[in-house]
Amino acid sequence: xxxxxxxxxxxxxxxxxxxxxxxxxxxxxxxxxxxxxxxxxxxxxxxxxxxxxxxxxxxxxxxxxxxxxxxxxxxxxxxxxxxxxxxxxxxxxxxxxxxxxxxxxxxxxx
Amino acid sequence: xxxxxxxxxxxxxxxxxxxxxxxxxxxxxxxxxxxxxxxxxxxxxxxxxxxxxxxxxxxxxxxxxxxxxxxxxxxxxxxxxxxxxxxxxxxxxxxxxxxxxxxxxxxxxxxxxxxxxxxxxxxxxxxxxxxxxxxxxxxxxxxxxxxxxxxxxxxxxxxxxxxxxxxxxxxxxxxxxxxxxxxxxxxxxxxxxxxxxxxxxxxxxxxxxxxxxxxxxxxxxxxxxxxxxxxxxxxxxxxxxxxxxxxxxxxxxxxxxxxxxxxxxxxxxxxxxxxxxxxxxxxxxxxxxxxxxxxxxxxxxxxxxxxxxxxxxxxxxxxxxxxxxxxxxxxxxxxxxxxxxxxxxxxxxxxxxxxxxxxxxxxxxxxxxxxxxxxxxxxxxxxxxxxxxxxxxxxxxxxxxxxxxxxxxxxxxxxxxxxxxxxxxxxxxxxxxxxxxxxxxxxxxxxxxxxxxxxxxxxxxxxxxxxxxxxxxxxxxxxxxxxxxxxxxxxxxxxxxxxxxxxxxxxxxxxxxxxxxxxxxxxxxxxxxxxxxxxxxxxxxxxxxxxxxxxxxxxxxxxxxxxxxxxxxxxxxxxxxxxxxxxxxxxxxxxxxxxxxxxxxxxxxxxxxxxxxxxxxxxxxxxxxxxxxxxxxxxxxxxxxxxxxxxxxxxx
Numbered sequence: 001x002x003x004x005x006x007x008x009x010x011x012x013x014x015x016x017x018x019x020x021x022x023x024x025x026x027x028x029x030x031x032x033x034x035x036x037x038x039x040x041x042x043x044x045x046x047x048x049x050x051x052x053x054x055x056x057x058x059x060x061x062x063x064x065x066x067x068x069x070x071x072x073x074x075x076x077x078x079x080x081x082x083x084x085x086x087x088x089x090x091x092x093x094x095x096x097x098x099x100x101x102x103x104x105x106x107x108x109x110x
Numbered sequence: 111x112x113x114x115x116x117x118x119x120x121x122x123x124x125x126x127x128x129x130x131x132x133x134x135x136x137x138x139x140x141x142x143x144x145x146x147x148x149x150x151x152x153x154x155x156x157x158x159x160x161x162x163x164x165x166x167x168x169x170x171x172x173x174x175x176x177x178x179x180x181x182x183x184x185x186x187x188x189x190x191x192x193x194x195x196x197x198x199x200x201x202x203x204x205x206x207x208x209x210x211x212x213x214x215x216x217x218x219x220x221x222x223x224x225x226x227x228x229x230x231x232x233x234x235x236x237x238x239x240x241x242x243x244x245x246x247x248x249x250x251x252x253x254x255x256x257x258x259x260x261x262x263x264x265x266x267x268x269x270x271x272x273x274x275x276x277x278x279x280x281x282x283x284x285x286x287x288x289x290x291x292x293x294x295x296x297x298x299x300x301x302x303x304x305x306x307x308x309x310x311x312x313x314x315x316x317x318x319x320x321x322x323x324x325x326x327x328x329x330x331x332x333x334x335x336x337x338x339x340x341x342x343x344x345x346x347x348x349x350x351x352x353x354x355x356x357x358x359x360x361x362x363x364x365x366x367x368x369x370x371x372x373x374x375x376x377x378x379x380x381x382x383x384x385x386x387x388x389x390x391x392x393x394x395x396x397x398x399x400x401x402x403x404x405x406x407x408x409x410x411x412x413x414x415x416x417x418x419x420x421x422x423x424x425x426x427x428x429x430x431x432x433x434x435x436x437x438x439x440x441x442x443x444x445x446x447x448x449x450x451x452x453x454x455x456x457x458x459x460x461x462x463x464x465x466x467x468x469x470x471x472x473x474x475x476x477x478x479x480x481x482x483x484x485x486x487x488x489x490x491x492x493x494x495x496x497x498x499x500x501x502x503x504x505x506x507x508x509x510x511x512x513x514x515x516x517x518x519x520x521x522x523x524x525x526x527x528x529x530x531x532x533x534x535x536x537x538x539x540x541x542x543x544x545x546x547x548x549x550x551x552x553x554x555x556x557x558x559x560x561x562x563x564x565x566x567x568x569x570x571x572x573x574x575x576x577x578x579x580x581x582x583x584x585x586x587x588x589x590x591x592x593x594x595x596x597x598x599x600x601x602x603x604x605x606x607x608x609x610x611x612x613x614x615x616x617x618x619x620x621x622x623x624x625x626x627x628x629x630x631x632x633x634x635x636x637x638x639x640x641x642x643x644x645x646x647x648x649x650x651x652x653x654x655x656x657x658x659x660x661x662x663x664x665x666x667x668x669x670x671x672x673x674x675x676x677x678x679x680x681x682x683x684x685x686x687x688x689x690x691x692x693x694x695x696x697x698x699x700x701x702x703x704x705x706x707x708x709x710x711x712x713x714x715x716x717x718x719x720x721x722x723x724x725x726x727x728x729x730x731x732x733x734x735x736x737x738x739x740x741x742x743x744x745x746x747x748x749x750x751x752x753x754x755x756x757x758x759x760x761x762x
Contacts, residue, residue, distance in 0.1 A: 056349035099412035
């Protein structure tokens with residue numbers, strides 16, 4: 001799976017992927033996020049609208065990216081999760097940590 | 111049929127054991143010598159519980175049929191963990207791993223980051239993984255950390271973990287992957303067997319009872335253990351473990367740390383400097399922020415949001431104050447860092463780290479802090495609870511890091527999440543065992559320490575998500591490591607009688623033997639039937655003879671978990687040290703005990719023939735002391751052992 005980054009404003013990077021976020025594609029997500037961070041866009045929002053499946057390796061990568069973003073002084077948020085993704089977030093209790101936003105724009109709409 | 115016989119013997123042994131020990135407690139204690147009487151009956155009760163747990167283990171012992179063939183296209187990473195083993199040894203294992211038949215990727219996980227290891231692996235076309243910069247100045251968590259690091263850099267559905275000295279056979283994956291067609295199976299453990307050990311096994315390296323009847327017994331209760339090597343794991347299960355662990359860690363630490371921060375803040379606000387308006391404003395802003403965060407937590411808001419907003423507010427408050435007392439601030443911060451550095455010394459969990467943070471804060475709070483410094487301290491605390499787990503190299507730690515034996519803790523947590531484990535009873539790797547008594551003792555100490563750490567940190571009996579038989583299967587192994595204390599009594603009792611004539615049992619010989627002998631016979635019969643012809647004598651000898659090791663393990667694990675003193679953890683050397691003759695100094699305690707037993711026997715004889723001591727009691731105790739000496743005798747062989755020479759053994 002390929003992830004695409006599109007800028008929002010000056011500091012936000014929206015990252016969009018399509019397909020399955022699993023043990024195979026997890027490293028691609030990590031790379032995409034660290035690339036965005038290195039260009040100074042430390043506020044990341046991952047758009048889940050095109051991701052129809054996530055496994056625990058995918059979640060692991062997401063948490064890893066969250067750590068990188070926070071360490072860079074920014075944050076990582078998620079937007080528009082599909083039903084399967086929402087369910088996995090609930091099952092893993094990760095929904096206690098991460099809030100799902102309705103759109104990438106809303107994620108940092110302060 | 112075999113099973114029926116086994117169960118009859120189990121019931122018989124337990125009935126006779128309870129009969130004997132109940133009688134001992136109720137009717138046979140010698141109150142005149144209560145100190146040894148009580149010690150002995152406690153030791154006997156310990157042993158009875160041990161036998162009960164063994165009986166429970168054997169009750170559903172299962173021999174599995176061959177698994178189905180592996181699922182089509184299953185992807186596997188073979189991870190070879192290494193720290194400081196010779197390159198040649200690691201490469202032997204790595205090349206054998208590369209030759210495993212089922213498609214897979216092979217990786218050497220080199221925790222020593224040795225350039226020559228990398229070169230050798232790469233020359234052979236084998237993957238090489240080492241820790242990245244994120245691990246600098248963070249707890250490394252030994253082998254668990256090494257594997258967790260590799261899990262983030264590999265992508266196979268299944269993971270075969272091998273120690274650097276476990277040479278896999280080509281069919282290892284073909285014969286184990288099929289179990290995973292049951293999609294609740296998370297772990298398949300195979301035996302650890304050693305090829306560099308003579309038939310007499312002087313160091314007790316082989317564990318045929320464990321990698322056989324005991325694991326098969328635990329398997330019957332869905333509690334077969336992960337033993338660190340020669341096991342295949344499902345990546346998804348491990349990652350799930352890492353993620354639930356991550357959330358649980360946050361659950362615990364966020365609340366507690368907010369409380370601590372509030373406490374430090376209250377102190378700061380009562381100090382003199384808080385009179386300055388700017389400072390007052392900042393402190394009250396932080397106070398509001400903390401209160402707000404707590405109410406949001408109660409409301410069930412998301413941790414990410416709460417911590418993010420909190421950090422922003424605290425940062426804003428801090429920058430609003432013009433740093434007046436920069437010098438004081440610097441020195442306080444240096445102290446915080448120093449304390450934090452000391453705290454993160456030993457590889458505990460990040461909960462440890464957090465608690466250490468609390469100690470740090472408490473220490474600082476007792477000093478006269480300027481409010482600005484206090485604000486910095488509060489910030490430091492708040493950073494520690496951020497959801498990025500700043501105190502760990504990786505926020506997600508799939509393999510448990512609460513113990514130096516990460517394997518047992520990991521499988522217990524997997525079972526807690528409802529996963530199944532499998533024990534596959536077929537040798538699929540050929541290992542190398544330690545070849546000198548010193549290395550062997552280090553290794554046994556490490557296992558015992560790790561097991562005790564798990565008992566103290568995550569007592570299986572209290573794990574509500576485990577079924578009761580599963581809890582007892584984990585507890586049984588931990589219980590067996592308490593044998594050192596019972597062993598002292600079993601050595602002391604005959605000495606006390608033979609030397610002082612004090613008998614801990616107050617009864618006549620008939621009443622004693624009629625209860626004791628049937629129990630003993632049934633007990634030996636149980637071992638015989640359960641072991642199905644496997645030699646168990648060496649194991650029995652070592653479980654008694656290594657009593658100083660077991661006690662030392664209990665002591666150091668207690669100090670580590672409760673008092674936070676580092677274990678003094680040593681990696682087991684995998685190579686034979688240069689021989690310097692028998693290692694008598696390593697078994698000093700046992701030599702002293704043996705000498706005492708010999709002297710006691712002599713004194714006992716004198717008392718029998720000269721002063722007319724009670725003959726039956728003396729005979730029983732001399733027999734007992736001789737048995738103790740025979741058990742300890744293995745250590746003489748062990749101390750003189752200089753390694754396996756295959757030519758010698760082939761002519762034996």
